[in-house]
Amino acid sequence: MTGAALGPPGYAAGDAVRVALTWPPGHRRIPQYIRGKAGVIERYCGSFRNPEELAYGFDGLPERHLYRVRFKQADVWNGYDGHPEDTIDLEIQEHWLSPVEGDA
Amino acid sequence: MTGDTHDHGHDHGGGPVLTYADDSVHDRNETGHFELLADALKELSIEKGLVTATEVREYVEFFDSRGTEKGAEIIARAWTDPAYKERLLSNGTAAAAELDIPMAGAELVVVENTGSVHNVIVCTLCSCYPRTILGLPPDWYKSKSYRSRAVNEPRAVLKEFGTELPGDVALRVHDSNADMRYLVLPKRPAGTEDWPEERLRELVTRDSMIGVAPARDPA
Numbered sequence: 001m002t003g004a005a006l007g008p009p010g011y012a013a014g015d016a017v018r019v020a021l022t023w024p025p026g027h028r029r030i031p032q033y034i035r036g037k038a039g040v041i042e043r044y045c046g047s048f049r050n051p052e053e054l055a056y057g058f059d060g061l062p063e064r065h066l067y068r069v070r071f072k073q074a075d076v077w078n079g080y081d082g083h084p085e086d087t088i089d090l091e092i093q094e095h096w097l098s099p100v101e102g103d104a
Numbered sequence: 105m106t107g108d109t110h111d112h113g114h115d116h117g118g119g120p121v122l123t124y125a126d127d128s129v130h131d132r133n134e135t136g137h138f139e140l141l142a143d144a145l146k147e148l149s150i151e152k153g154l155v156t157a158t159e160v161r162e163y164v165e166f167f168d169s170r171g172t173e174k175g176a177e178i179i180a181r182a183w184t185d186p187a188y189k190e191r192l193l194s195n196g197t198a199a200a201a202e203l204d205i206p207m208a209g210a211e212l213v214v215v216e217n218t219g220s221v222h223n224v225i226v227c228t229l230c231s232c233y234p235r236t237i238l239g240l241p242p243d244w245y246k247s248k249s250y251r252s253r254a255v256n257e258p259r260a261v262l263k264e265f266g267t268e269l270p271g272d273v274a275l276r277v278h279d280s281n282a283d284m285r286y287l288v289l290p291k292r293p294a295g296t297e298d299w300p301e302e303r304l305r306e307l308v309t310r311d312s313m314i315g316v317a318p319a320r321d322p323a
Contacts, residue, residue: 029229029281029282030281031228031229031279031281033228033255033256034279045211045283045284046211046283048282048283051282066282066283068213068284070276073258073275073277076256077256080256082258082259082275083271083272083273083274083275085274086258086259086274086275086276086277087274087275087276087277088255088276088277088278088279089276089277089278089279090279090281090282091279091280091281091282091283091284092282093282
């Protein structure tokens with residue numbers, strides 16, 4: 001499936017973002033535990049073919065921007081009792097992200 | 105084995121050579137749904153001429169023979185060459201390529217353990233792993249137990265591996281869930297300041313590059 005050409009990345013390192021809280025069917029590379037959680041862009045990884053299309057035999061184009069997003073463990077798990085600066089990083093495609101207002 | 109002198113009563117005539125009860129080491133069910141699916145896919149791909157049986161065999165042989173040597177080479181170089189370390193941390197893929205180590209389509213991210221930060225790698229969705237650098241992942245890395253617990257109780261998991269993190273060290277978990285592959289740059293063990301690169305490689309273990317253990321203690 002093809003579409004519009006890929007534009008420039010919409011986020012940069014340090015931006016506050018939230019992962020969409022949604023449960024669409026199909027192949028998704030966004031683990032359920034991180035959906036709806038807010039974190040900070042750790043780095044921009046480049047653009048890659050969309051795994052949600054590749055999984056079904058399409059070409060995965062246009063590519064999607066991919067970011068590493070860093071989340072505080074205490075924001076991800078209820079009752080997390082490690083170090084307050086413990087984090088978990090995941091790779092999130094741009095179409096799963098939205099900006100967190102007033103917190104960037 | 106003592107031939108037919110054992111006393112349990114079974115037929116040695118026309119039965120299968122091995123039964124599952126004989127398979128004391130592996131619990132892989134060779135006739136499970138996904139095993140049959142994989143076999144069917146392989147046979148069809150060969151029948152359709154997409155791959156040859158030899159190519160499949162060579163691919164399996166390549167990855168089965170691949171160990172952690174390439175990873176140890178990268179880490180020992182980073183320990184002894186500050187400029188290389190800087191390049192490794194800023195662009196892992198390019199730094200691996202400098203040592204003729206391919207990434208097979210993925211990108212390499214290297215994360216550094218320090219006195220205040222410890223890193224550990226997991227792939228919650230499957231078993232993503234830098235296979236060209238570390239070979240095939242260990243069974244525990246693919247287990248549902250590790251894949252879930254390394255995410256939500258990583259300190260307890262590390263402790264089970266014998267790695268108890270001090271309270272003032274922050275733990276960074278990296279979920280290898282898409283196009284990056286990860287390698288931990290362990291701390292260089294104390295007392296190795298005058299060691300040459302080749303000797304340092306012997307201290308770099310698989311588990312230290314996944315982040316569940318420190319590098320080998322030279323003492």
